[in-house]
Amino acid sequence: MNSKDLIRLGVPLGEPMARATEFIADFCLKGGDKTRLREEVQAVLRNPAAFVGDPLRGALAKALRAAPPPPRAEPARYRAWGEGLEEEAVMQMEKACLLPVSVAGALMPDAHVGYGLPIGGVLATENAVIPFAVGVDIACRMKMTVLDLRLSDLDKRQDRLARAIETETRFGVGASFKDRRQHDVLDADWSVSPVTKQNQDRAWAQLGTSGSGNHFVEFGQFTVLDAALGLEPGEYLALLSHSGSRGTGAAVCDYYSKLAVKKHPELPKELLRLAWLPLDTAEGQEYWAAMELMGRYAAANHALIHRHVAAHLGAQVLLDLENHHNFAWKERHVIDGVERDVIVHRKGATPAGAGVKGIIPGSMASPGFVVRGKGSAESLNSAAHGAGRCMSRTHAEKTLSWKEANRVLKERGVTLLSAGLDEVPMVYKDIHQVMAAQSDLVEVLGRFDPRLVKMAPSGERPED
Numbered sequence: 001m002n003s004k005d006l007i008r009l010g011v012p013l014g015e016p017m018a019r020a021t022e023f024i025a026d027f028c029l030k031g032g033d034k035t036r037l038r039e040e041v042q043a044v045l046r047n048p049a050a051f052v053g054d055p056l057r058g059a060l061a062k063a064l065r066a067a068p069p070p071p072r073a074e075p076a077r078y079r080a081w082g083e084g085l086e087e088e089a090v091m092q093m094e095k096a097c098l099l100p101v102s103v104a105g106a107l108m109p110d111a112h113v114g115y116g117l118p119i120g121g122v123l124a125t126e127n128a129v130i131p132f133a134v135g136v137d138i139a140c141r142m143k144m145t146v147l148d149l150r151l152s153d154l155d156k157r158q159d160r161l162a163r164a165i166e167t168e169t170r171f172g173v174g175a176s177f178k179d180r181r182q183h184d185v186l187d188a189d190w191s192v193s194p195v196t197k198q199n200q201d202r203a204w205a206q207l208g209t210s211g212s213g214n215h216f217v218e219f220g221q222f223t224v225l226d227a228a229l230g231l232e233p234g235e236y237l238a239l240l241s242h243s244g245s246r247g248t249g250a251a252v253c254d255y256y257s258k259l260a261v262k263k264h265p266e267l268p269k270e271l272l273r274l275a276w277l278p279l280d281t282a283e284g285q286e287y288w289a290a291m292e293l294m295g296r297y298a299a300a301n302h303a304l305i306h307r308h309v310a311a312h313l314g315a316q317v318l319l320d321l322e323n324h325h326n327f328a329w330k331e332r333h334v335i336d337g338v339e340r341d342v343i344v345h346r347k348g349a350t351p352a353g354a355g356v357k358g359i360i361p362g363s364m365a366s367p368g369f370v371v372r373g374k375g376s377a378e379s380l381n382s383a384a385h386g387a388g389r390c391m392s393r394t395h396a397e398k399t400l401s402w403k404e405a406n407r408v409l410k411e412r413g414v415t416l417l418s419a420g421l422d423e424v425p426m427v428y429k430d431i432h433q434v435m436a437a438q439s440d441l442v443e444v445l446g447r448f449d450p451r452l453v454k455m456a457p458s459g460e461r462p463e464d
Contacts, residue, residue, distance in 0.1 A: 001037050007075060007094050009041055012067045013270040019060040026056060071271070076102040079378050082109025082437040089118035096121065101128040101276055103342055104335045106379040108349050109437035110388025110429060116273035119348035122382045124335065126342060128276040129284055129328050131257040133345035138252060138291055139298035140244030141324035142359035144370070144448065145306045146222055147315040149237045154219060154451045160313070161219050161452055162417055168308040169210045169217055171418070171456040174247065176205035183207060185300040192289035195255045199248040203297060206246045208304035212456035214423055215243035216364065217305060219452040226445040229370065231319050240368065240448055241305050242361060244326065245294040252294060256287040279343065295327060321370060323358040325349055325385045333380060344380050352376070352383035352442050362387045362431035364419065364453045365412040369435060371442035383441040387431040393422035400426060419455035
């Protein structure tokens with residue numbers, strides 16, 4: 001019996017959870033019947049006062065009597081996709097489903113630990129938005145443009161392609177353009193939040209930049225497998241980018257997540273990063289407006305990168321696709337047999353409603369896929385947003401080497417312009433296994449194989 005089982009039985013977080021874990025260990029150590037564990041815990045939960053003096057169960061009973069009432073009687077239901085998901089990520093999803101505003105959830109096969117909600121977590125709430133369930137990098141997105149260049153340019157004119165990336169975007173924490181870029185997102189109302197108003201000039205300076213962490217701009221071979229994309233099946237040269245709302249988005253998350261925590265002093269510390277803002281309050285509306293502005297801003301960053309790279313190369317765009325994650329949507333879903341209006345948070349999860357096209361990348365040396373959603377009700381119309389990490393950044397820095405990474409890159413025909421060791425191929429799950437685990441959520445329309453990749457230089461602190 002693990003922490004997930006205890007949550008499902010109704011053991012509160014914090015001290016009761018710790019004492020319940022201790023009781024289970026002691027019970028088994030003293031020869032107790034393991035098949036009776038569930039009954040034993042349930043007995044103490046039903047009537048803790050009866051066990052206060054019990055030498056084996058007393059600590060659990062006392063913790064239960066002292067604990068505040070749980071946020072809800074039982075967690076909201078969710079389904080997980082994939083095998084061997086990180087236990088801590090699963091526990092984060094369990095905790096999110098304990099919120100009184102939660103009504104349903106889903107956990108994608110690329111799931112790994114995040115802040116509050118796990119990366120790959122999908123959570124539907126009623127009349128509430130959770131800043132940390134949206135994420136720090138608000139509206140992070142993928143964008144791909146297929147260009148009318150020769151596929152052979154990936155080999156024969158690689159230097160020219162590299163110069164286009166190096167010239168037309170910037171990487172790293174605080175990266176900005178000295179000669180600022182222009183986009184009509186600057187004409188939007190940035191006074192919707194004190195945070196966006198204060199950071200408008202910063203956002204302008206960073207307009208068209210790519211940031212750090214797992215953000216990238218890369219050229220590769222795009223194979224169209226289905227004419228539904230609007231191109232004849234075949235192989236093309238394409239540009240793919242991944243980044244979000246930069247420092248301004250992070251500032252929005254920081255401000256409103258702290259505000260949400262102040263609004264909910266009743267939450268146990270284990271749920272504080274999941275504090276919410278009701279949408280029928282001024283604070284909730286203000287955050288929502290700031291989040292939507294960050295969505296427009298993130299889209300503008302990608303638009304400028306692709307526009308300027310194409311112009312630099314004198315290329316025309318044959319196909320333009322994009323989608324975003326780290327966002328919240330107002331949607332209508334059938335939950336527990338009833339159709340209702342909910343707020344769907346997709347933190348590192350791709351919208352995958354019926355017929356909706358999206359991009360799911362792999363790693364710098366493994367393919368990404370253009371997909372079409374199947375509209376799965378169980379996943380709240382969602383799918384994975386990438387391969388998902390299988391190794392922390394710290395562990396990668398301590399255990400991996402560039403010698404090993406460069407060998408993998410060479411084997412797969414990838415030229416790397418720059419990146420951190422914490423982003424090399426070995427830190428990611430097998431994208432093919434991830435895609436196989438969600439075959440009921442999306443169908444593949446095309447495949448992108450990276451050939452020329454640029455990320456933030458080694459040593460950059462990740463922003464996402």
